[in-house]
Amino acid sequence: MRIDAKLEALRGDPASQRRTREAMKQGFREWSSLEAVAEISTAMKVYAQCGVLERCAPLAGLLSDAETAREFIDEWAGHFSRALATEELGLIPFRHSYSPGLSTLQLIAMG
Numbered sequence: 001m002r003i004d005a006k007l008e009a010l011r012g013d014p015a016s017q018r019r020t021r022e023a024m025k026q027g028f029r030e031w032s033s034l035e036a037v038a039e040i041s042t043a044m045k046v047y048a049q050c051g052v053l054e055r056c057a058p059l060a061g062l063l064s065d066a067e068t069a070r071e072f073i074d075e076w077a078g079h080f081s082r083a084l085a086t087e088e089l090g091l092i093p094f095r096h097s098y099s100p101g102l103s104t105l106q107l108i109a110m111g
Contacts, residue, residue, distance in 0.1 A: 010089050020087040027083035028093050031076055037108070040072070044110045076107060 010016050031037060036058075043059035053060045061068045080092050095106040 006089060020090045023083045023087040024090045024093050027079045031079040036072060041108055044108060048110045
């Protein structure tokens, strides 16, 4: 197996690893502190309790309006794109999976 020189260098440099990890954590902190993220998180808590999407306007809007969803994801991508611009080997701190034809990324979880 071929290991890229950049990965090999990062593997041997704990200070760079910490810097890269911190850049990703900072991106997460900035994104998660946004009002829109707080609104979605609150709406998810309400939905978890009542199960009625119509009572959770921010969440319902995110799921039913493509422009709202695009704006939410664009904001998320902007924070991590900036972090990755400085630390290109950073790992985005979200649960994710991939299989042929389907990729998932868990941005927020409740319960």
